[in-house]
Amino acid sequence: MSKNKTPIIILNYKTYTESTGKNAVKLSQYVQEASDETGINMAIAPQAVDLYPIIESVDIPVYAQHMDAITPGGHTGSALPEALYETGIEGSLINHSEKRLTLADIDVVVEKTRQLDLTSVLCTNNVKTSAACASFNPDFIAIEPPELIGTGIPVSQASPEVVENTVEEIHKINKNISVLCGAGISTGEDMKAALDLGAQGVLLASGIIKAENQKEALIDLVSLI
Numbered sequence: 001m002s003k004n005k006t007p008i009i010i011l012n013y014k015t016y017t018e019s020t021g022k023n024a025v026k027l028s029q030y031v032q033e034a035s036d037e038t039g040i041n042m043a044i045a046p047q048a049v050d051l052y053p054i055i056e057s058v059d060i061p062v063y064a065q066h067m068d069a070i071t072p073g074g075h076t077g078s079a080l081p082e083a084l085y086e087t088g089i090e091g092s093l094i095n096h097s098e099k100r101l102t103l104a105d106i107d108v109v110v111e112k113t114r115q116l117d118l119t120s121v122l123c124t125n126n127v128k129t130s131a132a133c134a135s136f137n138p139d140f141i142a143i144e145p146p147e148l149i150g151t152g153i154p155v156s157q158a159s160p161e162v163v164e165n166t167v168e169e170i171h172k173i174n175k176n177i178s179v180l181c182g183a184g185i186s187t188g189e190d191m192k193a194a195l196d197l198g199a200q201g202v203l204l205a206s207g208i209i210k211a212e213n214q215k216e217a218l219i220d221l222v223s224l225i
């Protein structure tokens with residue numbers, strides 16, 4: 001994905017039925033169409049098992065949802081960065097609130113994405129952890145207050161100070177890190193509010209995935225920018 005300062009949307013598929021298996025492939029085609037029609041950068045983060053068929057069927061950037069801080073060997077059931085890389089992903093979410101890592105593991109995984117030339121999207125839960133995570137120099141930090149995730153209450157409108165202060169604290173440490181915000185984002189107003197607060201884009205899920213018409217919801221999301 002382009003790392004310039006144009007608005008960015010990353011859709012996290014999580015493990016919703018509507019974004020799993022064949023539904024995940026169909027949704028990815030809608031995201032591709034919405035991105036092509038609007039000219040806005042849109043990337044997706046499907047489950048690991050769905051990565052390969054999706055990467056075969058769309059051109060938009062596809063990210064993993066998680067990587068473990070492991071090396072090849074005896075780690076049954078784990079997500080090996082090198083294996084994810086081989087599917088053709090362009091980056092990965094790291095430390096999502098629903099899949100947290102220790103500080104030491106975050107360090108290892110961000111470093112691994114750098115070695116593999118993958119985009120790192122490091123997720124954080126508040127202003128303090130965002131500032132701490134800035135020292136790892138990821139490409140993106142995505143601030144998502146866990147109490148708003150999945151509620152439909154948009155962080156950019158309900159807690160604007162969290163987004164604003166996160167941008168400020170991160171940029172005191174490293175101006176090159178782009179900040180995304182997420183939790184409860186679903187409409188064009190939510191997206192516009194995020195950009196007005198200094199975020200470069202949004203990381204979101206249920207507002208699009210659970211919408212009756214997923215493609216229309218994506219087009220509405222970028223209608224005010």
Ligand SMILES: O=C(CO)COP(=O)(O)O
Pocket residue numbers: 012096144148149150151152182183184185203204205206207
């Ligand atoms: O966790 C999120 C994206 O990573 C946010 O989820 P919702 O958009 O469903 O609130």
